[in-house]
Amino acid sequence: MIKAVLFDLDGTLLDRDASVKRFIHSQYDRLARIVGHIPREEYVTRFIELDQRGYVWKDKVYQQLVKEFHIKELSWEELLQDYITDFKNHCVAFPNLVPMLEELKSRDLRLGMITNGWGQFQQDNIKALGIEKYFDRILISEWEGIKKPDPEIFKRALKQLNVPPQQSIYVGDHPENDVKAAQNAGMIGVWIKDPHWQAEVEFIINDLSEIPLLIKNSRKLAGEKYDI
Known part of the structure; x- marks a missing residue:
C-alpha cells in the first residue's frame, strides 16, 4: 500500500522554464532604462543559456551578464537581489x-x-x-x-x-x-x-x-x- x-x-x-522566461522579460521591462541598450531577445536568451535550467546560481549568471553587456548603472549584486525578490511573482x-x-x-x-x-x-x-x-x-x-x-x-x-x-x-x-x-x-x-x-x-x-x-x-x- x-x-x-x-x-x-x-x-x-x-x-521553471516558463517562470524564468516570465521573470526575465519582466526584469528587462522594469530595468529598461539601464539594460535597454541590449536587445531584449539577446538579454533573455543569454540569461537562459547561462542559467542552465537553474543548475548555475544567479550570482555567476549576473556577473557574466554585467561583464558581457557592459551594464554600468547596476551591480551584479543588485540584479541578483532583484531576482531573489521578484522571481516569486512570476511562478507558473x-x-x-x-x-x-x-x-x-x-x-x-x-x-x-x-x-x-x-x-x-x-x-x-x-x-x-x-x-x-x-x-x-x-x-x-x-x-x-x-x-x-x-x-x-x-x-x-x-x-x-x-x-x-x-x-x-x-x-x-x-x-x-x-x-x-x-x-x-x-x-x-x-x-x-x-x-x-x-x-x-x-x-x-x-x-x-x-x-x-x-x-x-x-x-x-x-x-x-x-x-x-
Missing part, C-alpha cells in the same frame, strides 16, 4: 497541479516535498503556487544542510512523515538527482518526462494528472509485493 507521495519542485510542480505551475494534490489528500496520503535550493527563495515560490497547505513536510536543501541526490535527505523526509520507503513514491524530472536518488533510498522513483533529459526508468508519466491513477494501480507500480 502506498502511504506517501513526495515531489521535487522545479521542473516537476513549478514550470504545471497543468493539473492543484487538482492532483486535492485528489491525493482526499485519499489520506501523506505528501512531502524535497527540493534543492535556497531556503526562503524556494519557500516563497511554493507559497506563490498556493500549494504549501497540501504538504505535511517540505525539505529544502539549504535549510537541511544536505541536498539531492544524497539519499539521506530522502530518508530524513520519510522519517518525518513516518512512512517506510517501500510504501512511498518520489516524483521528479531529473533521472539521476530525483528518480535514481529516490530509488537509492529504497523508494519507488517516478519520472515526469522532461525533453531535456534522457532516461531509462521503469515508471514514467507525462502529466501530473496521471499520478493518482498510477497509485491506484500500485500493484503494477511496485509489483505484487504491494497492495492498493
